[in-house]
Amino acid sequence: MPRLSFPVLLHTAAALAAACALAWTLRQGIAYPGTALAFGLLIASGEFLRWGPAHREAAPLGAAGALAYALLGEVGGEPGGPGVGQVVAVVLAAGLAGTAPHVALGREPVPDQLSRRVLCAGFAATCYQPLHSSGTLGEWTGHGPYHALFLLLLLVLTALCDALLCALLSRSRTGWPLGPLLREELRALVGIGSAMCATGAVMALAVAVAGLWALPVICLPLLLSQFACRRYAAVRATYRQTITSLARATEIAGCTPAGHARRVAELSRATGRELGLSEPGLTVLEYAALMHDIGRLSMPDPAPGGEVGPLTAEQRRRVARLGGAVVRQTGVPEEVAVVVERLGDPYREQPLPARVIRAVDDFDTLACGGGPVAGPLSALEGLRLATAETYEPRVVEALARALARNGALL
Secondary structure (H helix, E strand, C coil), X not given: CCCCXXXXXXXXXXXXHHHHHHHHHHHHCCCCHHHHHHHHHHHHHHHHCCCCCCCCCCCHHHHHHHHHHHCCCEECCEECCXXXXXXXXXXXXXXXXXXXXXXXXXXXXXXXXXXXXHHHHHHHHHHHHHHHHHCHHHHHHCCCHHHHHHHHHHHHHHHHHHHHHHHHHHHHHHCCCHHHHHHHHHHHHHHHHHHHHHHHHHHHHHHHHHCCCHHHHHHHHHHHHHHHHHHHHHHHHHHHHHXXXXXXXXXXXXXXXXXXXXXXXHHHHHHHHHCCCCXXXXXXXXXXXXXXXXXXXXXXXXXXXXXXXXXXHHHHHHHHHHHXXXXXXXXXXXXXXXXXHCCCCCHHHCCHHHHHHHHHHHHHHHHHHHCCCCXXXXXXXXXXXXXXXXXXXXXXXXXXXXXXXXXXXX
């Protein structure tokens, strides 16, 4: 019997939860329809305003609204708890409504995010709604600061569950180690994740006291933050494109073969993933890999076709020093320049990113015909034979795993 992948299990669990919630809501009827409509519009608007499926949490406004609705017990001092089933049903319907315009415009749907949102909202509602409706939560916390603290703790627990789901999804789709992926998700909670949790708690408390008119006031700061994050993502994309264009200068000048810098950057990032580097470390590694040959512009008489021949130790040091000096003039982080200028050092004296780029650079040169026998298997074997003096063994083995995951060794 074939083994089910984690995305299939996640989507199945979300679909079952949604089916049960819809059946329960249709049977019992919608409680407090005005409140359900207000939060449904908020969640749908957040989903509509998302900036792209590639971002970890593309709809923070929708996520905060879903969490606030799951933790809603009163509206303007009057009872207004929706119940677990209605929370899941409203979050699902609003998510589908917000996604529909994107699908109509030809964009790919994002079932992973909708499944995570349904399950996390259902988890938060299951932990809160029964306790509130039975009066148990009021006996435990009252209506003062302990109640707000309980909401925050519950939201943090929900956010941790969502981070685990997101890491497991990435692990299933990419094959990368779970530990670094989970650390990256937890690190992301400090930024937009903490803003979503805080906004969700404040929104639920404000609606409980002031009524539904509190929703637009509370949502405005998060909406502005969402647009700021979108602009920041656009600036980062433009920044990376600028670095990529600068890296192609060596290809245009005939110092390196076409596509060499791009291949080294992509494979270095995959190797860094295998070694457990964090996202900031991977970014530094990628930028340094893109610009690792920029110092070759100082070498006279480039080879025909940009073929990269073996360099002497002195040539490596010279190219690395000049490359580091050029990189410092581009405005990239200092760590990138340090990695580039350390590429000429013996590997035992290099930082880990420089060791990765050294191994991947030579692998690409050998695999693309820069050695006696071309091909990935022969190139990798050549690196393994030189681990005593030139390459770090764990970097070479991480490179082999990255190549195997991408099917390059088949």
